[in-house]
Amino acid sequence: MAQKSIEEILNGEVILSAEDVVIKFNLRGQELTAIRGASLDLHKGESLAIVGESGSGKSVFTKSFMGLLDANGRIESGKIMYKNQDMARYKTEDDWIKIRGKEIAMVFQDPMTSLNPLKTVGKQVQESIELHQGLKGEEARRLTIEILNDVGITDPERRYRQYPHEFSGGMRQRVVIAIAVACNPNILICDEPTTALDVTIQAQILQLLKNLQQKYDLTIIYITHDLGVVANVADRIAVMYAGDIVELGTAEEVFFDPKHPYTWALLSSLPQLGIKGEPLYSIKGTPPNLFKEIVGDAFAPRNPRALKIDFEQRPPYFEVSPTHKARTWLLDPRAPKVEPPLMIQKMREKWGALNE
Ligand SMILES: Nc1ncnc2c1ncn2[C@@H]1O[C@H](COP(=O)(O)OP(=O)(O)OP(=O)(O)O)[C@@H](O)[C@H]1O
Numbered sequence: 067m068a069q070k071s072i073e074e075i076l077n078g079e080v081i082l083s084a085e086d087v088v089i090k091f092n093l094r095g096q097e098l099t100a101i102r103g104a105s106l107d108l109h110k111g112e113s114l115a116i117v118g119e120s121g122s123g124k125s126v127f128t129k130s131f132m133g134l135l136d137a138n139g140r141i142e143s144g145k146i147m148y149k150n151q152d153m154a155r156y157k158t159e160d161d162w163i164k165i166r167g168k169e170i171a172m173v174f175q176d177p178m179t180s181l182n183p184l185k186t187v188g189k190q191v192q193e194s195i196e197l198h199q200g201l202k203g204e205e206a207r208r209l210t211i212e213i214l215n216d217v218g219i220t221d222p223e224r225r226y227r228q229y230p231h232e233f234s235g236g237m238r239q240r241v242v243i244a245i246a247v248a249c250n251p252n253i254l255i256c257d258e259p260t261t262a263l264d265v266t267i268q269a270q271i272l273q274l275l276k277n278l279q280q281k282y283d284l285t286i287i288y289i290t291h292d293l294g295v296v297a298n299v300a301d302r303i304a305v306m307y308a309g310d311i312v313e314l315g316t317a318e319e320v321f322f323d324p325k326h327p328y329t330w331a332l333l334s335s336l337p338q339l340g341i342k343g344e345p346l347y348s349i350k351g352t353p354p355n356l357f358k359e360i361v362g363d364a365f366a367p368r369n370p371r372a373l374k375i376d377f378e379q380r381p382p383y384f385e386v387s388p389t390h391k392a393r394t395w396l397l398d399p400r401a402p403k404v405e406p407p408l409m410i411q412k413m414r415e416k417w418g419a420l421n422e
Contacts, residue, residue, distance in 0.1 A: 069280065072301045072316055075112045076389055081252060081285050082108040082131065082170075087144035087154065089126055089135065089309075098356045100126045102309040102364075103144070108253070108285060113276075115288040115296035115317075117332065118306035121353055124289045127306070128255050130154075132170050133162035168198050171251040175258040177238035180245070181230040187241050188214070188226030194248035210248070216281065217244045218274055236267035240274065247282055254279075257289045272299045294338050297321065297417075302389075305329045308354050308364035315390035322414050325384075325392040327369045330410050339409065339416050347409070363394065371396070371404050 070078075089101035101123050108114060116124045129135055131146060133156060146153040148169070156162055174180055182190060192210040195201055201209060207226075214222035217240040230238055239259065246254055256275065260268035276299055279286055288296050296303070296317075303320040305313040305328060313326040324330055333339070334347040351368035354360050363369070366376035375381075375395050384397030396404050405411065 070111055072112075072389075075109050075301060079110040080107045081110040081148070082106075083145070083147040084127070084131070085145045085147070087127065087130065087146060088142040089123075089130055089139060090142045091136070091139045093138065096357055099142075100139070100309050100356060101130070102360065104306070104310050105144075106304060106311060106314075108287070110252075110285055111279075111283070112301045113279065113286045113288065113299055114302045114304060115290060115293075115300035116304045116306055116311075117290055117293050117296065119332075119349070119353060120291055121356075122306040123309040124291075124306055125257055127309075128172075128257070128287055128289060131253075131255070132166050132172060133159075134166075134172075167194070167246075167249040167251065169251055170253040170255065171246040171249050172255045172257060173239075173242055173246050173259050175261050177235065177242045177262075178230065180242045181238060183230050186227050186229055187233065188228075191241065191244045191248050194245045198249040213244045213248050214241075216278065217241070217247070218270075219244070236263050236271065239263065239271055243271075243274065243278070247278060247284075250282070251284070253285045253287065255287045255289070258291070259288070260295065261290075261292075268295065272296075275299065292336075293321075293332055294336050305332065308360060309356065310364065310393065312365070312394070313392040315386070315392075319387065319390040321417065323386070323390070324406065324410060324413075325386055325390075325397055326365075326394045327371055327396070328365045329392070330406050331368075333413065334407060334409050339413070373401060 084106045086103045086105055087101050088103055091098045091100055104127055118124055130141055141154045144154055188210055191213060192206050195206045195209050211222045211226060214225060219225050219240055233241060260271050275286060278284060288300060290296055300317045303317050304311045305326060307328045313320060313329045320329060324333060331349045335349060337346060349368060354364050362378050363376040363381050366372040373395050381393045381395045383391040383393050385391050395401055
């Protein structure tokens with residue numbers, strides 16, 4: 067299958083659509099709003115990265131696509147449309163059983179928490195095939211070996227009979243990916259899939275996911291706090307801050323023409339782009355208290371370029387291009403012209419030099 071261009075993907079089918087999703091948690095009698103009206107259209111066949119600092123809501127938002135919110139959490143309002151059904155209205159485990167794994171699967175950061183230490187690796191992949199693809203016995207075993215091979219596990223016949231502790235960290239993550247793929251899902255959510263791995267292995271796992279996406283016709287969501295990790299694999303990037311998507315665009319747009327001051331800050335703190343000998347840029351201040359109502363642009367108190375209105379009214383989305391939008395008053399035609407930091411202006415040169 068020939069690889070589709072980003073234009074073709076964005077003109078194609080929307081496979082999942084989240085609209086104005088609000089998610090709250092009850093914590094010791096108090097209410098915390100983790101997701102504050104986030105919207106996202108996921109296009110079939112794309113790789114979308116959701117980036118943002120710890121606590122910005124990346125995991126909570128995507129877990130709500132699978133009914134995996136903790137028991138003290140709930141979707142307060144909004145829609146999550148998948149195959150003409152609003153999953154935000156699902157109430158019972160029976161509803162979610164039809165979705166989880168089969169339609170939407172997830173790969174977590176630490177493979178050991180997803181694997182059963184007492185069962186052979188082959189058995190765990192095979193169970194997934196038997197449950198979701200209805201195959202049995204020798205047929206299921208054959209497909210297991212094929213999938214183990216597809217995820218880059220050499221000598222799969224022998225490895226089939228081994229236990230998770232006999233695998234390295236990177237190989238275990240391949241097994242977890244094999245289990246997810248064995249369910250034959252449409253959407254694969256990868257939550258920091260490479261954070262626990264060293265840099266070379268990280269790159270291999272990302273390349274593997276890219277290859278599997280083609281072969282298994284997957285739509286992939288990558289969740290990461292590190293923009294640098296997904297630069298080469300994501301078609302689009304959604305930047306999350308304090309429970310909302312503040313900027314969304316193609317990877318090229320977000321890297322080379324970012325508009326939200328939070329995106330500028332995230333990009334400026336990329337270690338790859340630091341200047342030798344100078345301390346790495348770090349975003350000053352702390353994210354807002356989610357127990358309190360947020361007025362205006364949630365990033366304003368940490369934004370040295372904030373305008374008065376940023377403290378008063380939540381910005382709407384301003385369209386930068388048909389594929390690029392950002393929630394910042396800086397894009398309002400009445401706003402004074404504010405240039406991004408010099409580092410951001412020089413991003414293209416710097417990134418080019420790095421990838422030469
Ligand atoms: N069960 C829960 N009870 C209360 N608050 C929660 C619960 N789960 C998540 N939260 C809060 O929701 C917010 C968003 O958390 P989330 O895990 O989605 O962030 P994240 O961007 O994925 O961060 P990380 O990269 O650290 O996982 C955080 O403030 C978090 O403390």
